């Protein structure tokens with residue numbers, strides 16, 4: 001239904017979890033996908049397994065918190081693939097603690113990866129996308145950026161920041177035929193959510209009207225739609241995919 005043939009996509013945080021599922025979904029729709037995260041070994045194993053199935057992917061190790069590293073990823077993609085049509089800013093980390101106990105380093109690192117990483121991505125693709133007069137930028141925030149969560153002040157601030165950054169850049173880039181949208185996942189079954197304590201998990205699941213944790217594919221399907229030509233009139237939006245958790 002959504003054809004991404006001849007499109008070139010970059011996905012950050014591609015090595016596992018939600019990012020890995022996004023890579024697979026976009027590649028299955030026909031895009032060439034550049035898989036980016038810090039660990040080359042994990043990226044290569046993902047890329048090889050997908051290419052063995054006839055899909056088209058390459059890898060580029062990158063630390064999203066470093067603007068130069070992100071610029072190299074995009075420059076190299078444009079040089080080798082001749083365009084950059086889709087950017088999915090998915091890389092993210094947690095370093096949880098109550099504010100009283102949160103170190104300055106843990107605050108800085110989460111903001112650097114989760115929020116500055118998205119800024120670095122948008123900044124790096126803006127020029128080539130404007131030149132092409134086409135672009136799809138999709139940022140992965142979190143419902144924690146919408147409703148907050150005790151013990152995650154740094155994460156909540158970074159994810160709320162992504163929502164504002166997405167809206168501002170959507171308004172800046174709309175006239176250039178570049179859309180910018182944000183997805184706010186609820187609790188999704190990945191290594192990140194595995195780290196949550198069992199008791200906290202139980203409490204959280206009780207707050208999900210659908211009564212189940214989400215899957216990475218629930219997020220990847222929305223990314224596919226927003227990345228497609230069919231979503232050309234949607235920009236500046238934040239879409240929660242959370243089993244109804246943030247329904248007021």
Ligand SMILES: NC(=O)c1ccc[n+]([C@@H]2O[C@H](COP(=O)([O-])OP(=O)(O)OC[C@H]3O[C@@H](n4cnc5c(N)ncnc54)[C@H](OP(=O)(O)O)[C@@H]3O)[C@@H](O)[C@H]2O)c1
Pocket residue numbers: 012013014015016017018019036037038039040042062063064065090091092093113140141142143184185186187188189190191192193
């Ligand atoms: N799982 C959930 O319940 C949930 C809910 C809401 C939002 N989210 C958001 O969804 C996104 C993906 O989460 P996930 O659950 O799939 O997480 P995950 O399983 O922990 O994977 C995180 C990915 O980000 C990459 N990464 C971390 N730091 C990076 C950096 N500095 N530069 C480049 N890549 C980096 C990791 O690869 P390397 O370690 O190799 O760099 C990995 O590929 C995150 O933004 C997260 O905040 C997740």
